[in-house]
Amino acid sequence: MKLQFKLLLVTVFVLLFCSFITLPDNFTKLLNRAGMTFEAPEGWVETPVINNNQMHYNYAIKYPGKDFEVRYTVRPMDTLLMQYQKMVQQRGTVMIHPNKYFGTALMATMINISSGEKAPQTRTYDSVAVKKEFNADRGMFALTYTKKDFGQDYRFCNVIALQKDNVAYAYCFIMFNNQDDFKALAPVVYHALKFK
Template sequence: MKPLRIFTLLLIAFTSFSFTASSGLPEDFKKLLDRNKMSYIPAEGYAEVPVIANDQMEYEYAVKHKTVALEVRYAIRPMDNEITEYKKWLKNKPKGSTMINPDNLYEALFQTTLLNISGGNLPEIGPFPPAAVKSEFNADWGASSITTAHGGFAGKYKYCFAIALNKKGVGNAYIFFMANDQQLITDHFEEAFHSLKFK
């Protein structure tokens, strides 16, 4: 029996040769990918669009479908600095001080991201099967959620389908599919679904 791929599970939820690209990408985005030990696999039929400055969720790179009104945005969040500070704290542990292991914050960070994007509403989050997220993204944890988008992050779009990925000891990454029609997301998200992968 073939394993059920994550995008197949997501299609169910909605209805109730690749290469790594580095040339042509913004330098800041490439540096973040390197720090987060990730590969970016471009989706066919998409073109780069400007990043929109906003107060809800910063992201570093975006592409738009060439024929339909669907945009995909990428936010890369390495944890190298936080992990270094945590290791320093573990060695000293000043009396009375506490510090949370950055490796344990991935779910809370995704919840915060969704709260910011949605204008304060926390939508349902669907974790990916551990074996599938490991096989498809080389990640230790992943999840998805769909919500209405608000504020500057929304721009001209109404809906946001968000994917979160985490690799222990490395960092987090987020993919946002933006559209005014949820059916567009359902029809096209698979094209860019595997565009990020941990090495």
């Protein structure tokens, strides 16, 4: 009886402990540099980052038992802003301010990850809503069919792109095959990543 109780206690402890995701140090450092927070949804598990030639991402989580994964890219602007400041001081040099990359960078990303079956669809997030929901200055949504190298076994990708001026860009790639899974699970992960 005592052995069964101990086994039950160990099982409960393991289940509780495993349900919390511990973020890798490199992702935590990026979040800190970008002034962002990440709150993993309950019940999701970390999944390996897949090297690909279309779009590097820093971290990924998956919903157990479903073909549904979310990949996160965080790009602090600190280094870009320092480069920009150096460049504008040089006579005859032209460089676009990093705050102006946002829409173009998202379109380039979408073209890179898209299978080419259909043009990626993009939409600008309402500025008041993006500030309220993510504490961001700019936001866009995008949807595309994925290229095999980036998508692996996922057919669709919904992207949430966010920017906080002079701070960072962030991308949330929601990978899925089934529209019903998307409708059920996407709302849970939409606000996991936001600016402080």
